[in-house]
Amino acid sequence: MAPRPQARHAAHAAHAPDDANEDRPHVVVIGGGFGGLTATQALAKAPVRVTLLDRTNHHTFQPLLYQIATAGLSPADIAQPIRAIVHKQHNVSVLLAEAVKIDLDAREVHLDDGAALRWDFLIVACGAETSYFGHDEWQEVAPGLKSIPDAVAIRTRVLVAFELAEREENAAMREELLSFVVIGGGPTGVEMAGALAELSKFVLDRDFRRIDPAATKVRLLEAGPRILPTFPDDLAASAVTQLHELGVEVRAGARVTSIEPGRVHLGGEALPASVVVWAAGVRAQPLTATLGVPVDKSGRVFIEPDLSVPGHPNAFVIGDAAHLDGPDGQPLPGVSPVAMQQARWAAKIIRKTLAGEERRPFHYVDKGSLATIGRSRAIAMVDRMHLSGLVAWLVWLLVHIFYLIGFKNRIVVMITWAWSYLTYGRGARLVVGEPTGHMRELLGMGPSQSIPAAPVGAGPTGAGSEPGHAMAHEANDGTSQTDGKRRVQA
Numbered sequence: 001m002a003p004r005p006q007a008r009h010a011a012h013a014a015h016a017p018d019d020a021n022e023d024r025p026h027v028v029v030i031g032g033g034f035g036g037l038t039a040t041q042a043l044a045k046a047p048v049r050v051t052l053l054d055r056t057n058h059h060t061f062q063p064l065l066y067q068i069a070t071a072g073l074s075p076a077d078i079a080q081p082i083r084a085i086v087h088k089q090h091n092v093s094v095l096l097a098e099a100v101k102i103d104l105d106a107r108e109v110h111l112d113d114g115a116a117l118r119w120d121f122l123i124v125a126c127g128a129e130t131s132y133f134g135h136d137e138w139q140e141v142a143p144g145l146k147s148i149p150d151a152v153a154i155r156t157r158v159l160v161a162f163e164l165a166e167r168e169e170n171a172a173m174r175e176e177l178l179s180f181v182v183i184g185g186g187p188t189g190v191e192m193a194g195a196l197a198e199l200s201k202f203v204l205d206r207d208f209r210r211i212d213p214a215a216t217k218v219r220l221l222e223a224g225p226r227i228l229p230t231f232p233d234d235l236a237a238s239a240v241t242q243l244h245e246l247g248v249e250v251r252a253g254a255r256v257t258s259i260e261p262g263r264v265h266l267g268g269e270a271l272p273a274s275v276v277v278w279a280a281g282v283r284a285q286p287l288t289a290t291l292g293v294p295v296d297k298s299g300r301v302f303i304e305p306d307l308s309v310p311g312h313p314n315a316f317v318i319g320d321a322a323h324l325d326g327p328d329g330q331p332l333p334g335v336s337p338v339a340m341q342q343a344r345w346a347a348k349i350i351r352k353t354l355a356g357e358e359r360r361p362f363h364y365v366d367k368g369s370l371a372t373i374g375r376s377r378a379i380a381m382v383d384r385m386h387l388s389g390l391v392a393w394l395v396w397l398l399v400h401i402f403y404l405i406g407f408k409n410r411i412v413v414m415i416t417w418a419w420s421y422l423t424y425g426r427g428a429r430l431v432v433g434e435p436t437g438h439m440r441e442l443l444g445m446g447p448s449q450s451i452p453a454a455p456v457g458a459g460p461t462g463a464g465s466e467p468g469h470a471m472a473h474e475a476n477d478g479t480s481q482t483d484g485k486r487r488v489q490a
């Protein structure tokens with residue numbers, strides 16, 4: 001039965017944009033990440049109408065992407081539809097679209113479908129993308145971790161590597177399949193390396209029959225003299241110790257010279273690697289280049305102390321896309337508190353401008369830094385306190401649950417983590433969308449030298465084989481294969 005006209009009208013009214021907003025100054029916010037979303041919310045009571053546009057329909061809680069990549073959480077646990085987050089804010093319209101060009105003089109943002117948006121105020125919060133420092137050809141072999149598709153792609157590679165290793169008879173090939181390399185010793189690299197080690201040591205070791213996942217080799221490579229350069233020496237040293245406890249090999253001063261399927265090269269040294277994760281660098285989204293104003297070598301826009309674009313007081317760039325020096329003369333770091341504080345400041349300046357009040361410069365309040373290494377392992381710098389181990393991990397846990405968007409996500413993540421903590425279980429170990437016939441190609445590996453056809457328990461490859469030990473099986477031609485070497489039977 002069709003709804004009665006009156007009821008239909010009432011339902012529509014609850015969601016209709018507020019017509020009274022139409023004559024208000026138009027604020028266009030590019031990006032629904034930490035910066036853009038916070039700016040939009042900070043404009044809730046301002047006399048403006050806001051258009052929030054993002055090329056994805058969801059806000060991603062990037063600090064937990066590594067949990068998706070290592071099967072600890074599912075994508076929906078750390079992402080929320082942007083529309084749902086702001087649905088109660090009547091001065092906001094959300095657009096699913098990609099901004100391809102910004103015209104500061106015409107005050108227009110051009111979208112990928114050819115449409116253009118006029119703005120009175122602009123907040124650019126488009127964030128960063130993975131940077132390969134001029135080696136974009138490494139992207140395919142060494143994916144970065146910047147989005148949910150990136151994280152799911154890494155998860156698939158990791159799980160596929162274990163699956164292929166389970167079927168591999170050649171010991172060298174098996175070792176290669178169970179070798180993971182994380183490039184970049186910042187917090188993301190440390191988190192990834194620790195989580196990969198935990199996944200293989202404590203979670204997967206129960207699930208496989210032929211291989212010993214705990215024998216997986218995880219290497220963390222850092223080109224600089226030590227990992228975690230933004231943390232004090234004692235905390236970085238503690239992180240190294242905690243990573244060693246998990247079996248991660250940490251190598252500082254290790255400059256990657258080339259990457260190919262199955263290998264990471266450090267000058268003359270070649271490290272085996274079925275999965276390589278690139279956590280070594282980011283640069284601003286290419287959109288910043290279309291502004292036509294000076295940018296630094298990472299593409300970040302040099303902004304004024306009030307966060308505006310030089311010469312364009314009503315256009316602001318915030319977060320990972322902006323370059324603003326802190327009191328120490330170094331650019332403010334690409335972390336979410338910087339993006340969120342700048343977002344609130346830009347919103348405040350817009351309100352002040354509309355009220356005819358004076359602008360003041362932005363000052364970042366640094367509340368500390370955290371990096372997790374694994375279950376009960378982390379480091380934290382809170383004010384002047386240096387914490388490591390369990391206490392730091394508990395701080396990390398609380399902060400990350402607190403800042404996750406959405407009550408349901410907080411509850412789900414809390415329960416999932418409690419369950420994983422108690423059982424060492426990780427429920428999100430799904431390989432989706434990869435036909436089994438393509439598994440080797442996915443890792444860029446050549447054809448297998450020997451895939452055992454016999455089921456477990458049906459021969460020398462079966463019940464008698466110890467996990468992680470060399471396996472041998474009879475070949476039809478009177479030879480046997482052990483560790484990939486064909487030997488004539490005596």
Ligand SMILES: Cc1cc2nc3c(=O)[nH]c(=O)nc-3n(C[C@H](O)[C@H](O)[C@H](O)COP(=O)(O)OP(=O)(O)OC[C@H]3O[C@@H](n4cnc5c(N)ncnc54)[C@H](O)[C@@H]3O)c2cc1C
Pocket residue numbers: 030031032033034035036053054055056058059060062063064065066097098099100125126127128145146187188285287318319320321334335336337339370
């Ligand atoms: C793996 C990882 C772990 C991290 N861990 C931490 C941590 O533990 N603590 C911490 O403080 N920070 C962490 N960070 C950094 C933090 O996530 C960023 O500093 C923060 O997200 C920056 O906010 P932003 O608003 O500038 O950009 P983002 O949050 O990246 O948002 C940018 C948004 O813009 C959209 N967008 C980009 N280009 C366009 C376009 N052309 N058109 C339309 N939309 C566009 C994107 O889809 C995205 O939604 C981590 C980052 C990563 C990648």
